[in-house]
Amino acid sequence: MGTSTDSTPVVVGSGLAGLTVARALAPERCILVTPDDLTAGAASMWAQGGIAAAIGEDDSPELHAVDTRRAGADLGDAGTIARITAAAPDVVRRLHALGVPFDLAADQALDLALEGGHSRRRIAHAGDRSGAAITRTVAGHVATLDSVEIHTGLHARRLLTDSAGKIAGLVLRSASGAEVTIDTDRIVLATGGLGGLFAHTTNPRTALGQGIAMASRVGARTDDLHFVQFHPTALDVGLDPMPLLTEALRGAGAALLADGSRFVDELQPRDVVAAAVWAQAQSGRRVVLDARDVPDVLTRFPAVADLVSAAGLDLASDLLPVAPAVHYAMGGVTVDARSRTSVPGLWAVGEVARTGLHGGNRLASNSLLEAVVSGEAAAADLIGDTWRAGGDVPAADRESLRAAGEAPGPALDEVRQVLESSCGVLRTAHDLREAVDRLDAWTQDDAAYVGWLIARSALADPRSVGAHRRVDTTAAGSAA
Ligand SMILES: Cc1cc2nc3c(=O)[nH]c(=O)nc-3n(C[C@H](O)[C@H](O)[C@H](O)COP(=O)(O)OP(=O)(O)OC[C@H]3O[C@@H](n4cnc5c(N)ncnc54)[C@H](O)[C@@H]3O)c2cc1C
Incomplete structure (x- = not known):
């Protein structure tokens, strides 16, 4: 692919957020660029627990919003929280209708799991391979769309702006090292998180925060970048990335033990549990997750069982050494309700974005939800012309902006x-x-x-x- 002069919108990244933009834009055209095959390298594929939505009869979006706000230490944006939690039940129903094989209860309603920080059972899941089930279904649909021009093997490196500071294009590098430029006035960043910048992480190697670097280099505002979520139960056996032992295991009764004794309520929000695990490890105690009493643990958590077995342990009979690891970025490129950034022509969706949903800490299973809702909002906004007037995000702090260099x-x-x-x-x-x-x-x-x-x-x-x-x-x- 050489230099293109098309002004078709370009979506960068093919995790759930980028795929959602492409799906929701149809029949409007878009170009989807991604370094790997459509679903490879995306954290979306690794999500175990599922997607949160107030679907149960004892539940409501308001309760979901209360839990989200509380987990986020009351720092989330109330309007964003209300909007995204209200959209959740419909998001899950539409994913189900698209073909996502969510687990069903005996009465054929969606089976809803409980996770830490949630006051109700509200996690729609597909076994413990929920992210793969959702992402593959959406990717399968996107691959059938004539409106989506998919380019694999392309790694985005720089955004280009015109003299007015508006988006003008994108520079990418192909697998062979060749540089490719696409001219466009509309770019959607869907490049995922930044966990790979830390030595201990559960994130895939693609999660290096490059969307944040690209956006900041053209003047986009970022916020809350220090709110990095540590997952309390990453399997600590020297692997990089560290395999994740899903929160749902604790929801199903697995206990955290330090030198053989329980030391924390396992269903508290992640920051509380992670800090407790960290403190135990700092004082020299050996922290393990004990899932031996979880009924049918091998059949209920087959993906975790496989990860544990690949590390030479057995989920049903071994105590599993755990440590906190960087898992999720609450901050990112600041966006408004339409996923617009502070740079005209630039949208950010999914984990690279800071929507205001998470505040100081993400509530479990809210991020796949955010990826869909922010992706659909961007798609709706990309059509038409109103975005040219700019969004609601204030300008960046100039001190945070730095140019790229070749050194x-x-x-x-x-x-x-x-x-x-x-x-x-x-x-x-x-x-x-x-x-x-x-x-x-x-x-x-x-x-x-x-x-x-x-x-x-x-x-x-x-x-x-x-x-x-x-x-x-x-x-x-x-x-x-
Ligand atoms: C182990 C694990 C378990 C999780 N479990 C859950 C869960 O149960 N529920 C939940 O809600 N959330 C969960 N999460 C979080 C959730 O998976 C992510 O927040 C969400 O999938 C992010 O989606 P995304 O589309 O924004 O990013 P991703 O799915 O990470 O996709 C990013 C895409 O951008 C591409 N990319 C990156 N940089 C570039 C570049 N420079 N140029 C071009 N492309 C680029 C990547 O290759 C990839 O295609 C989990 C995360 C992990 C790591």
Whole structure:
């Protein structure tokens, strides 16, 4: 593919968010670019638990909203939370109608699972391979659409803007190393999360926050980047990425033990459980997840059983060593209700976006939901012309914007170590300042730039709130 002069919208990334944009845009044309095959390399494929929606008779979107807000330490945006939780039941019904093989109860209604932080059973799931079931179904549908021009083997590197600061195109690199430019006035970033910037993560290797770097380099606003969720139960057996032991295991009765004793209510929100696990490990105790008493654990959690078995352990009979690992980015490129960023012609959807749904901490199984709702909102907005007037997102803080450079950057492992040691479960101003200073010299490199933005955001927030825990200040942010 050479240089194109088409002004067709371009969707970057083919996880659930990018696929949703392409699906919802039809019959309007779009170009979908992705480094791998349609579903490969996407965190969406790895989701085990499922997608949250207030479908049960004892449930309501209002209750879902209350749980979402509470998990997010009351930092979420009330309007966004209400909008996305209200959309959820219909999203799940439409995915079901599209062919997603959700598990059904005996009465043929959707079987709803319970996860940490939820006050009701509301997780629609397909065994413990929910993400793969949803993503494959949507990808299968997208692959049949004449309106979607799919280009695999393309890695986006830079956004281009015109003299007015509006989107003008995109530079990509092909698998052979050739540079490809697409001219377009509309780009949707659907590039996923940033967990791969940390040494311990459950995220796929593609999750390097490159969408955040590309957007920030053309002036897009980002927010909440220091709100990084640590999953409390990643299997700690030296693998990278670390296999995830889904929250649903704890919902089904698996217990966390430190030196043989329980130490935390396993169904509290993730930040609380992760901090408790971290504290036990710091004090030298061996933390394990005990799923031996979960009824039918091997048949109910076949994907987890496979992951555990590949690590040489048995889910039904072994105690499983666990540690917290970076799992999800609550922050990202700031968007409004139509998924518009602060840069005209640029939308962000899914995990790369900061919609305001999660606040300081994501409620389990809210992110596949967010990927669909934000993707559909972008698709609706891409049609027509009103986006040219700009969105509701305020301009970026100029100090956060840095240009790309050609000088060789640090090794990715170096960035991962800096972030792991400074921006982990418990943080101090001293460590954060060191990280900011170190990464400051490397911001021409995308991974280091996003790391710098994360550390800078964490340093600027003295509170201990949501997933951001400072041990050198009080909860309210004064010196401890
Ligand atoms: C192990 C695990 C379990 C999870 N379980 C759940 C769960 O049960 N429920 C839930 O709601 N959420 C869960 N999550 C979170 C959820 O999977 C993600 O937040 C969600 O799938 C994000 O979707 P996305 O489309 O934004 O990103 P992704 O699915 O990660 O897709 C990103 C896409 O962008 C591409 N890409 C990246 N960089 C570039 C680039 N520079 N150029 C071109 N393409 C690029 C990638 O290759 C990929 O195609 C889980 C996450 C993990 C890692």
